[in-house]
Amino acid sequence: MGSGITLYTVGTPNGQKASIALEELKEHYNLEYKHYAIDFDKNEQKAEWFLKINPNGKIPAIVDHNRGDFAVFESGAILLYLVEHYDPEHVLFPEEANEKSEVIQWIMWQMAGLGPMQAQATYFSKFATEKVPFAIDRFKDECHRLYAVLEKHLSSGGRKYIAADRFTIADICSFGWIAGHYVYTGLTLKDYPHEINLPLLFPTYTLPNIMRTHGLFVLSIGSFVTLTCVLLGAVAVSASGPQRNQGLSTAQSTAIATVAFKEVLSTVSIFANGFMFTLFSAALLSIAVVAIPI
Ligand SMILES: N[C@@H](CCC(=O)N[C@@H](CS)C(=O)NCC(=O)O)C(=O)O
Known part of the structure; x- marks a missing residue:
């Protein structure tokens, strides 16, 4: 049976939730x-052995060896567990x-709202072989509505965190999808022109944690240099931000650039193996700095 916890995951927005929480708990x-x-290439999430852990055949899932190999699936349930x-x-x-209830409310909001809606918006706009405008609009509109809800919630009272006035599993739950709003789904933050508070969530995630979480410690020196250069590029782009962003402060622009950097980082982490990763990160990060509408 042994001790500790085994996490089964992939660096997708849902997959990141358990990794971030486990990293935080490891740190504390x-x-x-x-x-x-x-x-995923081998469809391992549908293998018999994994279905015994998660009958729903999706990541993330955990097995808790400290508690008799108890298995937990559904990312929100894993966070609460x-x-x-x-x-x-x-x-x-x-x-x-x-405060507890507040956190649970926003976890439910993410699990039943932002997560599934953004997943469908991503599927219909990026992966579906047939482009169905009605489906793309339907799910993207719903994402915009949900982001507007979050935006208003964060703006009112100048909230920095989603619930309970501090960093909680509610932030962890929404992080992956918010961070992937552009790269995964093609949604832009400039749809929220009044007060862009969303990036305020992100400085709370330290780069080392994100790196450990997604196995980026296997980064080659080459890709590390690429990442550093592109980060500097992103900061440089953001430094000219106030005009380009119609009155945003440099601090806000820099926060947005940080988000841009991190969201690309989380995306490339999916492809994090060896040489391919180096090529992929170089290409994606460069495109992101040029293309992300900050
Ligand atoms: N509601 C589930 C959603 C999990 C989910 O959709 N996972 C995706 C990756 S983000 C997955 O495993 N996809 C592979 C598949 O469906 O076969 C959760 O939050 O845990």
């Missing part, structure tokens, strides 16, 4: 976990009842 409590990279058993100091999940 030295929680041990092992990472098993599910191979992890804080219930492994966050005694309430670092990621508040103790107070109303």
Whole structure:
């Protein structure tokens, strides 16, 4: 049986949730976990052995060896499970009842709203072999509506975090999809011109955590240099931001550039193996800095 936790995932927006939470818990409590990279190319998520862990055949899932190999699937359920058993100091999940409820409300909002809607918008606009304008518009419109809800929520009272006035699993739950709004789905932040608060979520995620989470420690020196150059490029682009962004402050522009960088980082991490990764990151990061409408 053993001890620790095994995480089965891929660096997709849903897949990142459990990885980020486990990294945070590792940092605060030295929680041990092992990472098993599910191979989508081989449809491993539908293999018999994995269906015993997640009957729904999707990532992420965890098996908790500390608790009799108890298996948990559905990313929101994994977040709630992890804080219930492994966050005694309430670092990621508040103790107070109303704050707790707030966090759960925004997790439900993400799991039933932003996640599925953005996944469908991504599918119909990027992957479907037949382009169906009605479906693309339907799901993109719903994403815009949901982002407007979040935007208004964050703007009112100058909130920096989604719930309970601090970094919680509600932020972790929404992070992947928000970070992938452009690269995955082709949605742009400039649709929220009044006050762009969304990027404020992102500085809370440290680069080392993101790197560990997605196995980017296998980065070759070449790709590291590429990443650094492109990051500097992104910051340089953002420095000329105020005019280009119609009155946004440099701080806001820089925050947006950081998001752009991180969202590309999370996307390329899917392709993170060896030489291909170096080529891919160079190409994607360069395109992103030029194309992302900051
Ligand atoms: N509601 C599920 C969604 C999980 C999900 O859609 N996972 C995708 C990747 S983001 C997946 O495993 N896709 C592969 C497949 O459907 O076969 C959750 O939040 O855990």
